[in-house]
Amino acid sequence: MVRPEPGRNRDLGPWQGRARAPILRPVYLLSVDHLDEIGRRLRGQGVRTIGPVVRDGVITHDDFDSVREFPVGWTEDQDGGRYRLQPTGTGEVFAFSSPSTSWKRYLYPERTLLITARRRDGETEVVLPATDTPPMAFFGVRSCDLAALAILDRVFLDPEATDPTYAARRPATFVVAAACNHPGGTCFCVSMDTGPTPTAGFDLSIREVWTEDRHHFLAESGSGAGAAMLAEVGAREATEEDVLLGRLAHQRAAEAMGRRLDADDPPRAATDPDHAQWDDIAARCLACGNCTMACPTCFCSTTEDSTDLSGTNAERWRVWDSCFTVDFSHLHGGAARSGIKARYRQWLLHKLVTWHDQFGSSGCVGCGRCITWCPVGIDLTAEIAILAEPRPTSRATPASIDGGAS
Ligand code: SF4
Numbered sequence: 001m002v003r004p005e006p007g008r009n010r011d012l013g014p015w016q017g018r019a020r021a022p023i024l025r026p027v028y029l030l031s032v033d034h035l036d037e038i039g040r041r042l043r044g045q046g047v048r049t050i051g052p053v054v055r056d057g058v059i060t061h062d063d064f065d066s067v068r069e070f071p072v073g074w075t076e077d078q079d080g081g082r083y084r085l086q087p088t089g090t091g092e093v094f095a096f097s098s099p100s101t102s103w104k105r106y107l108y109p110e111r112t113l114l115i116t117a118r119r120r121d122g123e124t125e126v127v128l129p130a131t132d133t134p135p136m137a138f139f140g141v142r143s144c145d146l147a148a149l150a151i152l153d154r155v156f157l158d159p160e161a162t163d164p165t166y167a168a169r170r171p172a173t174f175v176v177a178a179a180c181n182h183p184g185g186t187c188f189c190v191s192m193d194t195g196p197t198p199t200a201g202f203d204l205s206i207r208e209v210w211t212e213d214r215h216h217f218l219a220e221s222g223s224g225a226g227a228a229m230l231a232e233v234g235a236r237e238a239t240e241e242d243v244l245l246g247r248l249a250h251q252r253a254a255e256a257m258g259r260r261l262d263a264d265d266p267p268r269a270a271t272d273p274d275h276a277q278w279d280d281i282a283a284r285c286l287a288c289g290n291c292t293m294a295c296p297t298c299f300c301s302t303t304e305d306s307t308d309l310s311g312t313n314a315e316r317w318r319v320w321d322s323c324f325t326v327d328f329s330h331l332h333g334g335a336a337r338s339g340i341k342a343r344y345r346q347w348l349l350h351k352l353v354t355w356h357d358q359f360g361s362s363g364c365v366g367c368g369r370c371i372t373w374c375p376v377g378i379d380l381t382a383e384i385a386i387l388a389e390p391r392p393t394s395r396a397t398p399a400s401i402d403g404g405a406s
């Protein structure tokens with residue numbers, strides 16, 4: 001059994017810069033059957049294959065046995081607080097933009113058991129759970145989500161604070177990226193320089209070509225494992241015309257972004273804590289935390305302890321948390337950010353401004369999920385544009401005086 005090797009060209013450096021032309025050399029052609037064969041071969045090696053599927057009225061990710069379980073003939077209509085599946089009337093496999101859920105839950109699960117403790121005969125035994133898990137293959141990873149994985153890598157694979165759960169899963173994950181042909185209404189990967197065509201961080205990258213007389217995938221390898229897979233399934237080299245069709249699809253997708261956000265310069269002008277727009281946002285925001293759960297780069301967590309009724313068995317779990325919960329900023333004496341205004345400001349400015357200081361890039365990859373899945377349709381691209389403009393100061397207690405807790 002050959003286990004997939006991690007991608008060799010995973011350039012996990014900053015995803016900044018403007019010149020992200022698609023790199024498609026050498027390019028091969030794959031059919032749907034070839035793609036299915038790749039999944040079959042991976043499963044034959046004991047790899048868990050996960051890809052896009054339609055579930056409960058949305059496109060999400062789940063385990064699959066056949067590429068025909070993918071959302072063939074479906075796309076989605078996305079806008080602020082809006083998501084609707086729509087039929088395409090075609091046989092396209094990847095006609096959607098960013099699925100409702102990101103890949104982070106497979107590498108950094110919503111709930112992770114940290115320790116189990118048992119008390120026996122006056123002694124306490126602490127057991128660390130095993131972190132090993134079957135290797136996974138992600139099919140159809142969008143370019144924005146590749147950039148998000150690179151950000152999570154920086155956080156969880158930091159040599160000084162490596163997360164054992166993430167480290168046990170990520171290096172063995174085989175990544176099949178899929179270039180985006182149909183960006184959604186909330187997408188802005190081009191302005192964040194993270195898409196729409198993958199350039200690094202994959203084992204294989206494909207772009208679907210659907211015309212009146214063709215349906216196939218242009219494919220390039222990004223690792224030895226990816227190249228070996230292309231050879232194993234007998235992929236043949238693409239013609240110049242095929243490659244040109246792929247480049248045209250890239251161009252069309254890049255010009256079809258639903259939104260934009262200026263990522264060149266972190267919007268430090270927006271950091272004025274007394275800007276009146278913070279009050280406006282606070283009046284709309286429900287502090288539900290949906291944006292942080294949907295975001296592929298948000299990684300905050302808390303711990304929960306529980307004991308059984310006998311009081312002799314206890315568990316500690318790590319669970320996803322959100323900077324929108326009051327308790328998240330709880331210090332001695334109470335929450336540092338008790339008001340919604342301070343909590344939204346913390347989220348937005350961490351994501352777009354201070355993330356640069358902390359990790360050397362924006363914390364936003366332009367996937368648009370936080371806009372789509374915000375129940376009141378708050379749009380960070382619109383808010384940051386307003387906040388970057390000089391405005392009257394807040395009528396409420398200046399956040400600069402009360403430490404930003406309002
Ligand atoms: S902040 Fe919003 S658009 Fe940016 S990566 Fe997170 S969910 Fe996507």
Ligand code: SF4
Binds near residue numbers: 286289291324374375
């Ligand atoms: S911005 Fe929207 S999704 Fe995020 S906490 Fe506020 S209401 Fe919820």
